[in-house]
Amino acid sequence: MKVLVAIKRVVDYNVKIRVKADQTGVDLANVKMSMNPFDEIGVEEAIRLKEKGVVTEIVAVSVGPKETQETIRTALAMGADRGILVNTGSQDVEPLTVAKILSAIAKAEGPQLVILGKQAIDDDCNQTGQMLAQLLGWPQGTFASKVVVEGDKAEVTREVDGGLQTVRLTLPAIVTTDLRLNEPRYASLPNIMKAKKKSIDEKTPADFGVDAAPRLKVLKVSEPAKRKGGTKVKSVQELVEKLKNEAGVI
Amino acid sequence: MAVLLIAEHDNKSLKDSTSKAMTAAIALGGPVDILVAGHSVRSVADSAAKIAGASKVLLADDPQYAHQLAENMAALILELSGKYDAILTPASPSGKNYMPRVAAALDVAQISEIVSVDAADTFTRPVYAGNAMQQVQVPSGTKRVITVRPTAFKAAELNGTAAIETIGAAKGPGTSEFVREELSKSERPELAGARVVVSGGRGMQSGENFHLLEKVADRLKAAVGASRAAVDAGFVPNDYQVGQTGKIVAPELYIAVGISGAIQHLAGMKDSKVIVAINKDEEAPIFQVADYGLVADLFKAVPELDEELKKQGY
Ligand SMILES: Cc1cc2nc3c(=O)[nH]c(=O)nc-3n(C[C@H](O)[C@H](O)[C@H](O)COP(=O)(O)OP(=O)(O)OC[C@H]3O[C@@H](n4cnc5c(N)ncnc54)[C@H](O)[C@@H]3O)c2cc1C
Numbered sequence: 016m017k018v019l020v021a022i023k024r025v026v027d028y029n030v031k032i033r034v035k036a037d038q039t040g041v042d043l044a045n046v047k048m049s050m051n052p053f054d055e056i057g058v059e060e061a062i063r064l065k066e067k068g069v070v071t072e073i074v075a076v077s078v079g080p081k082e083t084q085e086t087i088r089t090a091l092a093m094g095a096d097r098g099i100l101v102n103t104g105s106q107d108v109e110p111l112t113v114a115k116i117l118s119a120i121a122k123a124e125g126p127q128l129v130i131l132g133k134q135a136i137d138d139d140c141n142q143t144g145q146m147l148a149q150l151l152g153w154p155q156g157t158f159a160s161k162v163v164v165e166g167d168k169a170e171v172t173r174e175v176d177g178g179l180q181t182v183r184l185t186l187p188a189i190v191t192t193d194l195r196l197n198e199p200r201y202a203s204l205p206n207i208m209k210a211k212k213k214s215i216d217e218k219t220p221a222d223f224g225v226d227a228a229p230r231l232k233v234l235k236v237s238e239p240a241k242r243k244g245g246t247k248v249k250s251v252q253e254l255v256e257k258l259k260n261e262a263g264v265i
Numbered sequence: 266m267a268v269l270l271i272a273e274h275d276n277k278s279l280k281d282s283t284s285k286a287m288t289a290a291i292a293l294g295g296p297v298d299i300l301v302a303g304h305s306v307r308s309v310a311d312s313a314a315k316i317a318g319a320s321k322v323l324l325a326d327d328p329q330y331a332h333q334l335a336e337n338m339a340a341l342i343l344e345l346s347g348k349y350d351a352i353l354t355p356a357s358p359s360g361k362n363y364m365p366r367v368a369a370a371l372d373v374a375q376i377s378e379i380v381s382v383d384a385a386d387t388f389t390r391p392v393y394a395g396n397a398m399q400q401v402q403v404p405s406g407t408k409r410v411i412t413v414r415p416t417a418f419k420a421a422e423l424n425g426t427a428a429i430e431t432i433g434a435a436k437g438p439g440t441s442e443f444v445r446e447e448l449s450k451s452e453r454p455e456l457a458g459a460r461v462v463v464s465g466g467r468g469m470q471s472g473e474n475f476h477l478l479e480k481v482a483d484r485l486k487a488a489v490g491a492s493r494a495a496v497d498a499g500f501v502p503n504d505y506q507v508g509q510t511g512k513i514v515a516p517e518l519y520i521a522v523g524i525s526g527a528i529q530h531l532a533g534m535k536d537s538k539v540i541v542a543i544n545k546d547e548e549a550p551i552f553q554v555a556d557y558g559l560v561a562d563l564f565k566a567v568p569e570l571d572e573e574l575k576k577q578g579y
Contacts, residue, residue: 026393028529031396031528032393032396032397034396034397041392041393041397053510109374110365110374110375111368111369111372111373111374111375114369133510134510136393136394136509136510136529137392137393138392139377139378139390139391139392139393139394139509140375140377141361141365141377142365142368142375142377143365144365145335145361145362145363145364145365145366145369146365146366146368146369146375147369148335148336148366149339149365149366149367149369149370150369152438153440154336154438154440154441155335155336155362155366155441156441157335157361157362158358158362160503170444173358174358174503174504175358175359175446175504176275176357176358176359176457176504177275177448177449177504178446178447178448178449178502178503178504179446179447179448179503180332180443180445180446181443181444181445181446182332182334182441182442182443182444183441183442183443183444184440184441185440185441188440188441193503193510194493194496194497194510195496195497195503229374230373230374230403230404230407231374231376231401231402231403231404232401232402232404233399233400233401234387234400234401234402235399235400236392236397236398236399236400237397237398237400238397238398239391239395239396239397239398242535242540242553242554244540244552244553244554244555244556244558245552245553245555245558246555246556246557246558247547247552247557247558247559247560248557248558248559250559251559251561251566251569251570251573252573254541254557254559254570255570255573255574255577257557258518258539258541258557259577262518262538262539262556262557264461264517264518264538264539265461265485265518265574265579
């Protein structure tokens with residue numbers, strides 16, 4: 016069976032971002048960009064399913080600017096078979112737009128499973144997988160920490176409030192990854208070289224009849240309130256005294 | 266503006282997050298109905314009816330809602346959606362699971378994890394692990410589909426007397442089924458709503474060592490939390506994780522022990538009223554947000570803290 020993995024190019028998780036002075040957004044000039052960590056976990060999961068013989072082909076799909084090619088190359092170097100880039104230029108795209116594009120691609124490609132990250136660490140929306148599931152009319156296993164495919168079912172163990180929940184989904188289905196699903200591999204040098212020869216199809220939202228214009232109007236992006244920390248205490252006794260008499264929280 | 270608020274519960278009790286999300290719902294300015302969907306949830310509906318500001322409680326009591334499967338929840342909410350201009354739910358793992366399906370079916374953008382209602386069509390939400398705040402406006406005439414970060418809102422009072430109306434189940438697609446759940450049992454308060462939280466990180470070195478924290482937690486009637494590193498290492502279960510991609514907490518007192526203070530961790534706790542950090546590395550970033558920092562070896566400081574609290578009668 017075929018698997019689609021959706022990946023997003025985001026600001027690297029180690030970068031401390033800066034809000035632009037004019038409050039129009041976040042300063043992305045010369046900032047290190049990487050594959051969204053949850054999507055790396057998604058790519059890894061697809062590769063493991065292929066290694067187990069469950070999956071025959073992995074298609075890595077991304078919606079984003081031209082540079083997203085690099086992110087797709089990373090997925091190909093990890094082990095995905097081919098890529099599709101839906102180029103949205105400098106336009107910011109919302110999860111609903113991405114879900115509509117992925118839905119059109121899923122209809123054309125006919126995968127049994129689409130794996131996405133549970134959330135992108137830039138917009139922190141946590142929406143795309145669920146939206147895609149609804150648009151396709153498929154079941155979903157979100158926040159997955161274990162995925163077992165057997166016949167026409169997938170058993171997905173999910174990280175929920177209070178612990179773990181396991182659901183059984185009739186394929187085709189959507190899975191979104193959580194941190195504990197696996198530890199993604201690094202691409203080896205030979206695989207990075209090989210990935211250069213794998214194909215990446217380039218498309219635009221219009222090819223799928225999707226209007227990529229955002230629905231929400233961003234009025235401003237501002238700095239969060241700053242905490243005034245940094246005070247040290249010398250001993251546990253002083254700490255307890257301060258919590259009691261100064262802060263009054265115990 | 267007619268508002269539908271979907272209650273968070275575990276079939277036994279209503280979560281505080283619901284009355285907190287109610288405050289956001291009321292700020293939208295309409296009559297607010299609360300939907301309680303679950304199995305054997307009459308008592309949950311009774312609690313929901315007490316939330317001040319509720320016009321009525323819609324009760325969908327059916328086995329298919331017992332585990333809040335997203336496919337079934339979305340089908341039910343969509344059936345009700347026609348009458349409402351806004352649909353809200355707390356940004357819990359459950360709400361995050363079904364709500365985007367509702368938004369997609371209604372062909373609207375969802376607004377995730379709002380921390381303020383600035384106007385009936387304008388909301389603020391954190392992005393980049395809370396390192397930036399984004400203010401967004403919904404185009405006029407479209408439904409608002411929103412998840413609410415409960416820690417950002419005060420709970421509505423519980424002196425209401427809304428009527429409860431029983432409604433039928435919607436037809437779910439039948440493509441998913443519940444298999445089992447493994448829930449961690451704890452006598453301690455729930456992390457999300459606790460007044461005091463004591464969290465441990467990689468510095469704890471093992472799951473056994475978390476007992477040191479549990480002793481302190483019990484003295485302060487606190488919940489126990491953890492960093493991702495502590496969860497990944499298997500010291501504690503996944504639902505202990507505080508952070509950008511775990512639980513968001515904002516207790517009166519947050520005590521971080523052996524946690525370095527990565528931005529992803531700070532995202533989950535930096536709105537706490539008072540933060541204490543115990544770390545042996547005086548350069549650890551956690552100290553920059555801590556009101557009281559103690560540079561010390563935790564294996565010495567935590568037992569000492571336990572003793573000192575005991576001495577003071579906690
Ligand atoms: C996509 C993504 C999502 C993430 N989401 C989250 C999240 O939701 N929550 C989260 O917490 N992290 C998250 N992380 C991980 C985060 O980046 C950090 O790796 C993690 O928070 C580190 O945990 P830690 O502070 O326990 O470990 P470390 O950074 O290793 O810190 C351990 C600390 O313990 C101190 N220490 C060690 N021994 C002692 C001792 N004996 N006495 C006193 N102090 C001691 C050390 O000085 C050090 O400061 C995420 C990362 C990614 C990529």
